[in-house]
Amino acid sequence: MLLNTIYLWEPEIFTGKVPAEDDSQQVAFELHQQYRNISTHGKTLQAWLDLFSDKICDPQYQLYFSEQTQQWVQGIKDRFAQGLCASVQLDVLEHEAQNDAVYRVFYETVHETGIGFYEPNYNVWAIGELQSPENAVSNMLQPYLLEPLKIKVLESIAEPQKQLNHFQTPQSMPEAEQLISQWFEQQSYTQHLKLDVFNVAHDFISNWGNIGRPELALDTGYRCFLLTQKQVGIFYQLKMVLRKLTVSPMLSFAMDFTDRFIPDQLQQQLPERLIFRLRSMDVHKRIGLKNNAEPHFALTGRWDTPTDIQDFFTNLDAYIEFIFSNLGQGRLEALQAWAYGDMPSGIQIDLDFRFELMMLALSQDQLYLQQRYQYHKGVLMQSNARASDLGLLEESYTLCQKLFKIVTEAGTGLQPYVKN
Incomplete structure (x- = not known):
């Protein structure tokens, strides 16, 4: 056994008792010996690596992590790509072992994914909520132990942003395409997304209305920008x-997020995929206890003067920041909170009842799911809603009942939400 070796395993392979602190390393080692050559169909190891590597290699945190550390992470990714077994070991280099930021990201990601692990530096053994010592992961995430990372951008990275402060009004659609594409390439979040631009309407999530080869569409004065990840x-x-x-x-x-929650072999049991949509107009300002009809992000209006364009991109930057700071990198805690009515300070988000019920089902909260279904049904009936709206509610509730059953039996749902 190596003192600087971290053991990671798919959570379902361990069925024993939580070991005492003095025995945790030995138990992890023996588990690894048993499963290190057994291939796995689980997804937790890969989910952990995706989260861990995304943050370590995120340019926004590059001042925390050296090139050597990023190469170490790339080596882990290369190993995983060759095929995963149910248990793996990571040899932590001395340089990484002395970096608290590495451990901060490690404990954030094991907490997020519920992966099984043993980490020797702090002598922590855990599988989800089963931990030795008790509550060890939560304790490790206390700021006084491992300080949360803050966004730190090098001046050389921030320099191109200065080019975005002065806009010329585009005189043609190709000029507008170039302006928008360049802005996306420099924005702190979208620069890491894949950008596709088509001359025709297209959507990678919904196939309705798509044509077979959108990249071949003729230029008719229309542009569709799609940023994906x-x-x-x-x-x-x-x-x-x-x-x-x-x-x-x-x-x-x-x-x-269908693939996040529904195992491949069970996806055919659902009549549709799990899709959440948020328009900028769904996010409103809130003053005191009152909601305001005014959108929080001013993204509609004229676009034919440099001032208009400057204002648009300023609000677009804030909108993208809001989305990805809350929902990026696989985080769904904020969306779960919104479904329970806990909104960000000064903001009200109008959630379609389909998305609200979906999140309650994923939270495995059958009682509240039923209560909210009855609430929305009452509202629709009192307002003499169209039969199609009532039908949509019934379809959504039926879907969510199936969804609740699948994630409960598969153990893939969200942790229960504690309402503020």
């Missing part, structure tokens, strides 16, 4: 459509 089983898509040079582009954000 998949992390921890969640497919992200930010969509922008520019129809006229004089009117600001239309925006929408969507997430498909």
